[in-house]
Amino acid sequence: MYFTANQIIFIFSLFFSSLLCSNCSKDSLLTQLDSANMYLDFERSLEPFQKMPSRPVNSEAINNGCLNPVAWNQYYNFNVCIASTCEVSDYAIERSDRYARQGNSSIRFFLKPTPLDKWPLGEATHRAELGPRYEAPINRYPKEGEERWYGMSVLMPEDFVFAPPNLENELRFSIAQWQHGSEGSPALALEVYGNKLAIARSVGESVNSTWVEPQFIGEITPGKWIDLIIQVKWAKKDGIIRAWYNGKKTYDHKDIQTVYENLSVGGGLKLGIYYWRWRDKDSVRQSLENGINNREIFIDEVREFIGPEGKLVVTPGQSF
Numbered sequence: 001m002y003f004t005a006n007q008i009i010f011i012f013s014l015f016f017s018s019l020l021c022s023n024c025s026k027d028s029l030l031t032q033l034d035s036a037n038m039y040l041d042f043e044r045s046l047e048p049f050q051k052m053p054s055r056p057v058n059s060e061a062i063n064n065g066c067l068n069p070v071a072w073n074q075y076y077n078f079n080v081c082i083a084s085t086c087e088v089s090d091y092a093i094e095r096s097d098r099y100a101r102q103g104n105s106s107i108r109f110f111l112k113p114t115p116l117d118k119w120p121l122g123e124a125t126h127r128a129e130l131g132p133r134y135e136a137p138i139n140r141y142p143k144e145g146e147e148r149w150y151g152m153s154v155l156m157p158e159d160f161v162f163a164p165p166n167l168e169n170e171l172r173f174s175i176a177q178w179q180h181g182s183e184g185s186p187a188l189a190l191e192v193y194g195n196k197l198a199i200a201r202s203v204g205e206s207v208n209s210t211w212v213e214p215q216f217i218g219e220i221t222p223g224k225w226i227d228l229i230i231q232v233k234w235a236k237k238d239g240i241i242r243a244w245y246n247g248k249k250t251y252d253h254k255d256i257q258t259v260y261e262n263l264s265v266g267g268g269l270k271l272g273i274y275y276w277r278w279r280d281k282d283s284v285r286q287s288l289e290n291g292i293n294n295r296e297i298f299i300d301e302v303r304e305f306i307g308p309e310g311k312l313v314v315t316p317g318q319s320f
Contacts, residue, residue: 035313037138037305037306038075038302038304039302039303040075040301041103042095042105042106042107043103046073047072047073047095048072048073049071049074052078052080052093053068053088054089055082055084057084057085057087058085060121061121061122063084063122064122064123066079067081071133072093074133075138076131076132076133076136077130079131080127080128081123081125081127082128083114083120083122084120084121085118085120091125093108093130094108098298099225099298099300101155101225101317102301102316102318103300106155107300108296108297108298109128109129109272109273109295109296110295110296111126111127111273111275111294112125112293116281116285123279124279124284126276126279127272127273129270130271130272131268132179132268132269132270141181141266142232142234142268143234143265144234144235144236144265145235146266147231147240147306147310148231148234148266148305148310149230149303149304149305149310149313150228150230150232150269150314151228151229151301151304151313151315152176152228152302152303152316153228153299153300153316153317154197154298155299156192156296156297156298157222163292171277171283171286171287171290172193173191173192174189174190174273174275174276175190175271175272175273175297176189176190176272177189177190177267177269178232178266178269178270179267180260180265183207184205184260185211186270187203187258187266189201190228192220195219196217196218197216197219199241201241201258203256203257205260217245217251218245225300227247227316228244228245229243230242230243231243231310232258233254234259234265236257236259237255237257239256239258240253240254240256240258244311269304273297301316301317
């Protein structure tokens with residue numbers, strides 16, 4: 001059996017992490033290598049490589065508040081935008097043992113809006129995500145015509161405050177998006193929309209896209225895990241997007257555009273909170289008036305598979 005350079009890197013990362021795992025075996029490592037091209041269970045000491053980067057508070061800074069990219073692990077970089085008037089330590093992307101879909105840990109994303117009395121000269125707090133690394137062991141941006149499967153489990157904690165119906169349009173936010181690495185909006189995203197989860201997408205060109213009205217795929221119950229499977233064929237004309245919500249197919253579209261007309265690649269998966277409305281002071285005020293003073297989500301069982309017939313491989317809850 002011959003391995004590519006990327007596979008060798010992946011094997012070594014799994015081997016060294018297995019030294020700390022009494023339940024790991026050679027068979028399970030080979031099964032993992034032959035199945036999911038990327039598997040994040042947040043149990044191994046190698047995840048993450050880094051903690052949240054620090055940055056001093058500067059009330060006079062004129063910038064957008066976005067931190068320089070720092071590696072989370074071999075697949076992801078921190079993609080964090082926090083107002084320079086705020087402490088980075090007040091926000092989080094971290095491994096947590098509060099909830100776990102499988103094993104003992106998940107990843108926690110926590111974001112607060114910029115306080116009204118600390119409104120920045122630059123851009124306000126609005127992003128706590130992990131974005132794809134260009135130098136990852138697998139190609140993070142699918143080529144046109146490529147099919148990929150994505151699996152993950154998502155949980156909103158018991159005290160999660162949903163936006164009231166009259167504010168759904170203003171207070172919805174993204175928990176995952178497929179960003180193409182170029183200027184412009186993502187072609188595909190998972191959004192919290194009131195008390196529901198929706199798939200949103202855009203078509204046309206990346207810098208001049210047309211937004212397609214999101215389609216609901218399921219309701220959110222605080223404190224309960226949601227198992228998600230997303231199938232995407234990345235194409236300009238004959239693309240496919242299908243989604244399974246807790247095992248039930250709730251989204252099925254084919255012969256659609258999933259790659260922008262001006263690009264040759266699809267989207268690399270980004271995880272975490274993107275609350276674009278919090279760049280606007282009035283939207284922050286509306287959030288606070290409705291008891292929304294933070295957003296906290298947990299994600300586990302992240303898998304990605306390149307090729308057809310990947311549904312079983314990325315299904316959350318399996319033991320590797």
